[in-house]
Amino acid sequence: MSTDEQTAAVARGVLPSYFADYWADEERLAPFREAVRATYISGLDENLVPDAIDDRAALKELTVPALVVVGRHDVICGMRWGLELDELIPQSRLLVLENSGHMGHVEEPELFAASVRGFVLATASAS
Numbered sequence: 772m773s774t775d776e777q778t779a780a781v782a783r784g785v786l787p788s789y790f791a792d793y794w795a796d797e798e799r800l801a802p803f804r805e806a807v808r809a810t811y812i813s814g815l816d817e818n819l820v821p822d823a824i825d826d827r828a829a830l831k832e833l834t835v836p837a838l839v840v841v842g843r844h845d846v847i848c849g850m851r852w853g854l855e856l857d858e859l860i861p862q863s864r865l866l867v868l869e870n871s872g873h874m875g876h877v878e879e880p881e882l883f884a885a886s887v888r889g890f891v892l893a894t895a896s897a898s
Contacts, residue, residue, distance in 0.1 A: 778809040789873040791844035796878075803877065830859040836894035837863040838887065842871030842878070864890060 772778050786804050787793035793800055816822040837860045841853025850867070857865040866886050868875035876883045 772811060775809060775811050778811040779807060782809045783807050788846055791842065791870055791872045791878060800877070827855070827859055830856065831861060833860050836890070836897075838866060838890040839863050840866045840868065840875060840883070840886070842868045842873055842875045844870075844872045845875075847873045 772781055783804055786807060790796070790800065814821055837856075839853050839856045839860065841848065841850055843850065845853075853865060853867065857863050868879045868882060871878040
């Protein structure tokens with residue numbers, strides 16, 4: 772990939788894997804898939820070496836409220852990463868969306884929105 776068009780085509784191609792069961796809900800999700808646009812950004816540094824970023828060591832220093840949201844069927848940033856974030860971020864809260872992949876806000880929008888709203892209200896009132 773080296774263009775926006777190629778990046779978007781690849782993104783549309785892999786998008787079904789971001790859902791717990793894209794094919795069971797393809798009629799509703801197909802317009803979402805077709806609307807995907809992307810911008811090509813190289814993952815290489817100035818020496819053409821992969822530019823890996825790992826900020827996990829800094830997470831223990833966070834002092835802001837954090838809600839970690841993970842979909843049970845997420846193949847991109849799944850349970851392993853959600854559990855690790857929850858463990859590394861002090862006093863974080865973990866929300867596992869049992870019927871979602873990477874797109875929990877699309878797959879379980881009511882639960883997602885209610886959980887985010889509840890988290891915001893609880894942490895705002897604690898301030």
